[in-house]
Amino acid sequence: MHIGDLHLTDAEEPNHLALRDIITQANNHLAGHIDFAVLPGDNADDGTPEQYAILRSELDKLRLPLHILPGDHDFKSRSLDAFHSVLGAQQLPKAITVAGCKCLFLDYVSAGTGGPDFKLGKKQLKWLKEELESASTQGLETAVFAHAYPADLADAGEAKAFHKMLRDHRVLVVDMGHTHYNELGNDGKTIYAATRSTGQIEEGPAGFSILAVDKNVVSWRFKPLDQPWPIAMITSPSDCRLVTRCHSPSHVLSGRTTVRAKAWSADGIEQVECRVGDAEWLPMTRDASTQSWTLESAIPEGTFKILVRATDLCGSSDIDSIDIVTTTEPLQVRQAHGSDENSVGAWHEKHIFGTQLGPNRNGRKW
Numbered sequence: 001m002h003i004g005d006l007h008l009t010d011a012e013e014p015n016h017l018a019l020r021d022i023i024t025q026a027n028n029h030l031a032g033h034i035d036f037a038v039l040p041g042d043n044a045d046d047g048t049p050e051q052y053a054i055l056r057s058e059l060d061k062l063r064l065p066l067h068i069l070p071g072d073h074d075f076k077s078r079s080l081d082a083f084h085s086v087l088g089a090q091q092l093p094k095a096i097t098v099a100g101c102k103c104l105f106l107d108y109v110s111a112g113t114g115g116p117d118f119k120l121g122k123k124q125l126k127w128l129k130e131e132l133e134s135a136s137t138q139g140l141e142t143a144v145f146a147h148a149y150p151a152d153l154a155d156a157g158e159a160k161a162f163h164k165m166l167r168d169h170r171v172l173v174v175d176m177g178h179t180h181y182n183e184l185g186n187d188g189k190t191i192y193a194a195t196r197s198t199g200q201i202e203e204g205p206a207g208f209s210i211l212a213v214d215k216n217v218v219s220w221r222f223k224p225l226d227q228p229w230p231i232a233m234i235t236s237p238s239d240c241r242l243v244t245r246c247h248s249p250s251h252v253l254s255g256r257t258t259v260r261a262k263a264w265s266a267d268g269i270e271q272v273e274c275r276v277g278d279a280e281w282l283p284m285t286r287d288a289s290t291q292s293w294t295l296e297s298a299i300p301e302g303t304f305k306i307l308v309r310a311t312d313l314c315g316s317s318d319i320d321s322i323d324i325v326t327t328t329e330p331l332q333v334r335q336a337h338g339s340d341e342n343s344v345g346a347w348h349e350k351h352i353f354g355t356q357l358g359p360n361r362n363g364r365k366w
Contacts, residue, residue: 002208044074102138182222272310
């Protein structure tokens, strides 16, 4: 669960109230059913102890494991002392392994001079290289959590080295804040997922995103706070916009496939159904060990949609859909840049508007 940049200033401001709502919804619907939540930086607009005290009082109520990254606003004083002592954030970088995926959490600001002077520094770059090499040796997929796109690093040589590591070790996904807008990018090897800010929003209402790694497939959904539950999410196979492993049967399909999905509701999920192409809706089977819903199905040739519909015990339902390809011919040829030049574009079902109104290097005027 990604809680977009908060930019907290004073108590009872709209972003503070949105955070309170996010935590309530997470506790009611997601606690015990997802692995962790992430704050991607710019948590306090001025990085002051007083602002962190407001945030800490709300985070104390969250019933999910939480990982907190610093952003440029957290580093306004050129120190992260309050970030660590008042907010209680851990020192970064750090690595954890969850369900066969190594998750790496980075610090973009401590090696820089403040503002947009994002840097990793030699020590962190060395650590990152060693962690990625270790993950490759162990056969683990990898996900990186950072404040911004790799291309936003201020030093061109460092950005190039970082992106080369992502490419060489086939990192599945980089999850980020900073942009202020929802966006998914695909550079042909790695997915880049940015989530709308909570405190400085250039588009749409406040909410949060859910990101899933299902073996080598990345999926993502944004939930506005006013959208009712349940939430359904197809975690495999891959949507054609997010294909990065053309030779994987979970990315480019042939013959048959296994559809996997997640669904969340505090009221409990009564049933989950799947529709492949123009076929009829079929019930999916719940796998208690993974809390996923599955369906084995034959697939048509060409391009088509897979839809999953989840219905909770109160009769409310939600549908998630993906677009499928069975050949690489219709796939867009992508170049690896590590920037938002690789955006998949507007995707309104995912609340991605294609605005790109934000402070990242290639963002449009905002």
